Amino acid sequence: MNTMQGFIDEAEQALLHTYNRYQVVFDKGEDVYLYDIEGKKYLDFVSGIAVFALGYHNEAYNNALKEQIDKLIHTSNYYYNVPAVEAAKKLKAVSGMDRVFFTNSGTEAVEGAIKTARKYAYLKDGSTDHEIIAMNHSFHGRTMGALSVTGNAHYREPFEPMIGNIRFADLNDFESVASQVTDKTCAILFETVQGEGGVHPATKEFMEKVRALCDERDILMMLDEIQCGMGRTGTMYAWQRYGIKPDVMATAKGLGCGVPVGAFLMTEKVGAASLVPGDHGTTYGGNPLVCAAVCKVLELFEELDVLANVQKVGAYLEKRLDEVATEFTCVQERRGTGLLQGLVFDQPVGDIIKRAMDKGLVLINAGTDIIRFVPPLVIRETHVDDMIAILRECIAQTEGERK
Numbered sequence: 043m044n045t046m047q048g049f050i051d052e053a054e055q056a057l058l059h060t061y062n063r064y065q066v067v068f069d070k071g072e073d074v075y076l077y078d079i080e081g082k083k084y085l086d087f088v089s090g091i092a093v094f095a096l097g098y099h100n101e102a103y104n105n106a107l108k109e110q111i112d113k114l115i116h117t118s119n120y121y122y123n124v125p126a127v128e129a130a131k132k133l134k135a136v137s138g139m140d141r142v143f144f145t146n147s148g149t150e151a152v153e154g155a156i157k158t159a160r161k162y163a164y165l166k167d168g169s170t171d172h173e174i175i176a177m178n179h180s181f182h183g184r185t186m187g188a189l190s191v192t193g194n195a196h197y198r199e200p201f202e203p204m205i206g207n208i209r210f211a212d213l214n215d216f217e218s219v220a221s222q223v224t225d226k227t228c229a230i231l232f233e234t235v236q237g238e239g240g241v242h243p244a245t246k247e248f249m250e251k252v253r254a255l256c257d258e259r260d261i262l263m264m265l266d267e268i269q270c271g272m273g274r275t276g277t278m279y280a281w282q283r284y285g286i287k288p289d290v291m292a293t294a295k296g297l298g299c300g301v302p303v304g305a306f307l308m309t310e311k312v313g314a315a316s317l318v319p320g321d322h323g324t325t326y327g328g329n330p331l332v333c334a335a336v337c338k339v340l341e342l343f344e345e346l347d348v349l350a351n352v353q354k355v356g357a358y359l360e361k362r363l364d365e366v367a368t369e370f371t372c373v374q375e376r377r378g379t380g381l382l383q384g385l386v387f388d389q390p391v392g393d394i395i396k397r398a399m400d401k402g403l404v405l406i407n408a409g410t411d412i413i414r415f416v417p418p419l420v421i422r423e424t425h426v427d428d429m430i431a432i433l434r435e436c437i438a439q440t441e442g443e444r445k
């Protein structure tokens with residue numbers, strides 16, 4: 043039963059039904075292409091949702107992992123290990139932050155950030171009723187803490203009660219944030235570019251005003267860079283374009299380029315006045331295997347000049363998507379920066395994405411009406427051209443059926 047449908051049928055018997063999956067079984071990857079188990083080739087503009095930044099089957103990356111597997115895969119955080127020290131040093135250097143805690147996922151990085159904020163405030167006044175301001179349309183993960191700050195009632199409601207004392211405001215509406223601030227506010231948390239919520243970059247004005255407010259009230263500014271970080275917008279972290287710096291940030295997805303690793307980072311000021319031994323921990327987080335991956339990823343970012351590529355090809359993608367937005371009436375606008383882009387339609391995009399899949403192009407949505415483009419960061423202009431050609435066909439067909 044080596045057919046695709048055979049595997050899909052088996053999968054549907056065994057896996058919990060938490061995804062409406064596309065009817066494809068991927069088998070291997072090469073550069074910016076994926077192959078399914080029947081040998082069909084796909085151009086990948088998803089990269090495992092902003093994860094496989096370096097593309098598939100990067101030899102240097104694979105070899106670094108293989109070497110580490112033969113040396114040491116895991117040891118407890120009660121001991122030091124060389125890859126974790128190296129990875130933390132490199133991460134500090136590229137982020138300008140001072141303290142690193144490695145996690146296994148993005149959602150755990152957000153959990154760590156929330157605990158940091160609560161502990162920081164607790165040490166100041168000893169009270170336990172502090173509040174966090176998060177944004178409508180945000181996405182921070184699926185565990186209970188991260189879900190509590192996710193600005194989408196549909197995701198939260200069945201799992202209530204959430205952790206308490208979360209208030210929601212609107213990204214890029216500073217007054218909506220300021221009006222939620224109380225004496226109990228310990229943190230303001232948002233994605234520098236909202237990903238799942240529809241590809242909305244924070245404005246410079248919003249970032250600056252939140253930073254000033256946080257400084258004035260000793261509130262922690264916490265940025266979720268899990269999707270928009272790791273070079274995706276053309277700087278290592280998206281906030282680095284704004285001339286401000288957060289107090290706490292979360293990173294994951296592209297950080298390990300495929301192995302499960304995330305991190306939350308903070309400034310020395312916060313690190314020295316928040317979590318202490320016994321407050322937080324993880325069995326796997328920052329083990330030698332994933333940290334060897336982080337080290338190699340950060341090395342390859344430099345060697346391959348990934349940021350320069352994102353700036354160049356990101357600008358090209360932007361231009362080509364703008365053309366598509368002008369050409370088709372069902373496309374309302376393009377949003378985004380670098381290689382995190384969204385095309386906003388006046389109708390659900392599921393059809394277009396399915397058509398693209400049939401034609402060998404992997405795309406993903408962000409919400410029902412937006413196609414999101416998060417390709418490997420090593421993508422080149424010719425790949426953008428190939429993608430645009432297929433995309434135009436798919437949109438034209440869908441528009442044709444509507445008439």
Ligand SMILES: *Cc1c(COP(=O)(O)O)cnc(C)c1O
Nearest residue numbers: 147148149181182183237268269
């Ligand atoms: C994906 C994502 C998360 C959650 O990361 P997981 O590794 O899936 O837990 C959190 N925040 C943002 C902005 C994300 O894009």
